[in-house]
Amino acid sequence: MKIAVTGSTGQLGRIVVEELKKRVSNESIVALARNIEKASGLGVETREFDYSKPEILVEALKGIDRLLLISGSELGQRTQQHSNVINAAKEAGIKWIVYTSLLHLNDTTLNLAGEHIETEKALKASGIEYTLLRNGWYSENYTASVPGAIGGGTFLGSAANGKISSAARVDYAEAAAIVIADEDNKGKTYELAGDEFYTLTDLSAEISKQTGKNIPYNNLAEEEYANILKNIGLPEEFADALANWDVSASRDDLFDDSRQLSRILGRSTTTIADSVKIALS
Numbered sequence: 171m172k173i174a175v176t177g178s179t180g181q182l183g184r185i186v187v188e189e190l191k192k193r194v195s196n197e198s199i200v201a202l203a204r205n206i207e208k209a210s211g212l213g214v215e216t217r218e219f220d221y222s223k224p225e226i227l228v229e230a231l232k233g234i235d236r237l238l239l240i241s242g243s244e245l246g247q248r249t250q251q252h253s254n255v256i257n258a259a260k261e262a263g264i265k266w267i268v269y270t271s272l273l274h275l276n277d278t279t280l281n282l283a284g285e286h287i288e289t290e291k292a293l294k295a296s297g298i299e300y301t302l303l304r305n306g307w308y309s310e311n312y313t314a315s316v317p318g319a320i321g322g323g324t325f326l327g328s329a330a331n332g333k334i335s336s337a338a339r340v341d342y343a344e345a346a347a348i349v350i351a352d353e354d355n356k357g358k359t360y361e362l363a364g365d366e367f368y369t370l371t372d373l374s375a376e377i378s379k380q381t382g383k384n385i386p387y388n389n390l391a392e393e394e395y396a397n398i399l400k401n402i403g404l405p406e407e408f409a410d411a412l413a414n415w416d417v418s419a420s421r422d423d424l425f426d427d428s429r430q431l432s433r434i435l436g437r438s439t440t441t442i443a444d445s446v447k448i449a450l451s
């Protein structure tokens with residue numbers, strides 16, 4: 171039995187490979203990467219795999235039974251890219267695909283939903299058995315702003331009082347490894363998020379507590395927040411996207427209280443306080 175992991179050189183994929191090694195033999199794991207050199211330290215078989223090169227995908231999937239398709243990072247290209255992978259998986263005889271989708275996909279107002287909806291449709295149409303890991307937000311998306319908040323004396327955002335149930339990237343990665351290692355997860359859809367929610371005011375209070383500095387939350391209009399992000403050097407599109415995702419967060423799009431992630435993990439998810447601690451260390 172062979173399990174292949176796409177995006178194995180990414181932040182999530184690297185942890186998934188390490189977590190898989192704890193559960194199945196190294197010989198059962200194939201790390202798929204568009205840049206094969208980046209995958210060289212993973213300690214498992216590596217194969218070249220670029221979602222945008224359909225001509226190499228079938229060969230790369232030969233002999234693979236289970237595929238973890240980690241959604242790509244090139245926004246706007248992902249529907250085509252994921253469909254290339256699913257078509258190749260069908261041709262290569264893959265028996266089961268686990269896909270990292272988006273939390274509450276059918277109800278969310280997050281503008282990231284479209285490509286995930288199309289990918290879920292393609293999976294359904296493929297006839298291959300599949301499992302959906304509808305991942306919520308990584309806590310790191312917010313704790314990345316901790317140094318900036320300390321420097322500027324305030325935590326900026328547009329999420330108002332939105333409830334955010336994020337979990338650490340490592341939580342989602344470990345869950346992905348657990349799920350794909352066990353065939354009983356075939357056909358399931360999991361809505362994955364952190365156990366406890368917080369608002370950005372709560373997060374600012376936690377940063378203040380841990381640093382001993384007063385760092386209040388400053389809620390801004392979407393455009394104002396995006397402009398500040400651009401002024402500090404973020405690419406225009408990314409700044410607009412971050413501000414827009416925060417507005418979705420203000421509508422509780424990142425909230426979930428089903429605790430499915432901790433049930434899969436058999437432990438609590440990483441708290442936002444611990445994620446702040448890691449960001450400060």
Ligand SMILES: NC(=O)c1ccc[n+]([C@@H]2O[C@H](COP(=O)([O-])OP(=O)(O)OC[C@H]3O[C@@H](n4cnc5c(N)ncnc54)[C@H](OP(=O)(O)O)[C@@H]3O)[C@@H](O)[C@H]2O)c1
Nearest residue numbers: 177179180181182183204220221222241242243306307308
């Ligand atoms: N839930 C969340 O909060 C959240 C946040 C950010 C992203 N995401 C999604 O979750 C995915 C994994 O997260 P992450 O933190 O690991 O992101 P990441 O560090 O940016 O990793 C993305 C991975 O996808 C690979 N990739 C991108 N385009 C590809 C292509 N055309 N062909 C093959 N591989 C390609 C990258 O390869 P290289 O190593 O060569 O670049 C990398 O390995 C992201 O790609 C994105 O879809 C979720």
